[in-house]
Amino acid sequence: MKNYMKGLMVGGAMLLTACGGGTEQKEEKTVVDIFQFKVEIAEQFDELSQIYMETHPNIEINIETVGGGDDYGASLRAKMASGNEPVIFNVGGPQDVYDWQDKLVDLSDVELAGQAFDGALSGATLDGKAYGLPFTQEGYGFIYNKELLKKAGLDAKTITSYESLEAAVKMLDSKKDELGLEAVFATAGKETWVTGLHYSNVGLSQEFGSVFEAYNAKAVEFTYSDGMKQLFDLQIDYGRKPINATDYSTQVERLFSMGKVAMTQQGNWAFGSIKGIDEELAQNIGFLPMPIVGAKENVLPVGIPMYWTVNKDSSDAQIKAAKEFLNWVYTSETGKDYVINKFNFIPPYEGFEGDNLQPKDPLAKDIMAFSKAGNTIPWVFMGYPTGWGMETLGVEFQKYIDGQITWDEVLETAKSSWTQSRKEK
């Protein structure tokens, strides 16, 4: 008991000194609070900011991470409403930029903005001003198990169209027992972001052409409806049942990483999860295209998940420090090394030409290959009406998977909901 009390007192004293010390130092420092969404890099990003603070003693950087897509938006609103506004935060695309417009600093004059690839800034540009700097590029498609395809006698290089994909899927299905497969696909029907955002994007991206077209569109037509239905049905018919109960971790960890399915629709961010389960398998995977009949077939959707932005209501010193820090992350030697080798990013910027600055995981390499060949389509789902992709289309897809409604009914609801939302805007 005595020891316990002693411990408590020492602990309390330490706490007091820690707090006291903090406030004394803060007076001369410029504090930059960062509120960011990428959970995968939280730890590494913190490390990098420590390094920055060592060389820039008058800057203090505090990073807070809240991840998981739509949660971030709500948390950011709460954070802003609390009066404790961050200096650096993230926006996802035109809708966000529009919503937060009067809080955003024009970042066009930052050196980094000039190094961004063509079009990389467009999702965060309004009236010719770049309000956001892209995080990274990400891509998704059908991640496949190279070993299994080889065993089945399939050459992945020949799968470049819907026809060849369907043939391959049927072939794998016929050899299920031999290959030890439960099904050909793991289809995550439970995750409405996988279906309602990512899947739908494959068709809608080719319909709209860019995230801005989607954002400005008064209506959605589903021009490639037939091709979209075909590819969706393929994933359902040859997907491991029950599809509506399959979530991300079942899909990637329990099924794909354990070799129980041959392919699954996911993005390069899944590399970490797969590597965590089976390191050998992780080196032996790649992307197959997501072919929509009637549209460009041999394509991967590649896009910018989020942008860095700076809060206009911060002090001038904070804004200056924030710009310098973001610039440093993507242009200094240390920063570049972290961006590539620790964050596993595919930077949408020039200046990453060196051999040691090339992405190392096979999924990222495949994305680069598709990009070089010009076989990518943009992400347009950040231009969908708020909540439409996940909560309207994704939910309707679940009903379709369950057999409650037809494909046409899915589209009907989706179309009218889109038009309705745009009318309110």
Add this chain to the structure above:
Amino acid sequence: MMDMNYNKKTFCLFAGPVIVAFLMVVVIPLLIGVYYSFTEWNGRMDQVPNFIGFSNYIAIMKDEGFRNAFLFTAKFTVVSVIAINTIGFSLALLVTKKLKISNFMRTIFFMPNLIGGLILGFIWQFIFMGVFQTIGEITGWTFFQGWLADANTGFWGLVIIMVWQMSGYLMIIYIAALQNIPKSLLEAADIDGANGWTKTRHIIFPMVAPAFTISMFLTLANSFKLFDQNLSLTNGGPGGATEMLALNIYKTAYTFTNYGAAQAKAVVFFLLVASITMVQVYVNKKKEVEM
């Protein structure tokens, strides 16, 4: 006169802080909330909400999602109120028997109540989707497969975790009520030759009626307001089939950033819960007997 002043001072001293706190955290936010329900607002604090009268309330009438959520919640509430009270009362009867392990069992039955709703939902999600699935695969029993994959199993999944969590808590209330029954009444009944059922029917039930009132109220209100478990277990899926009222309101606000409409739904929700529970308490109260 002196007395009155003295009373006023004491009143202010003791009740004042509570009243201020109550006004600040309950009454004023409620009124502001009612105001927001007449506006169109996207949740930004620095923007002034746009007053649009009763439009939000008219929109609710036409909102199919809200109607489905209401029907689902009502169905869920009926089933879980009956199940939780039956099981809670049975457990109480069981652990008030003079068994050696009674105390141990009380602890065990009460424990689920200590786990927070979100965590509980994720634990049971793992059980339904992982453990059940594996059992199904090994034994080939299709009963265990595909839990939470359709509206039906989603519904029972929610009922199961609700019952699992709350019946232990009600057990405690019923135990207290059971132990309050005067021994003399039961002994007198024994002497008169009453059997177990007669005693339960004519002595135990009427004597624990006040506990029924409070337990029904608790389960009714809690089932109607269920949110955490709904969010973490099914998130309203698949196809919005298991979306309950609170989750529907949450999504209207945070996913569709339609704060005014969400607030209007919340006002309707508040009136619903308040009137249903008031009727229930009134009906139950009439059945209580005075000693």
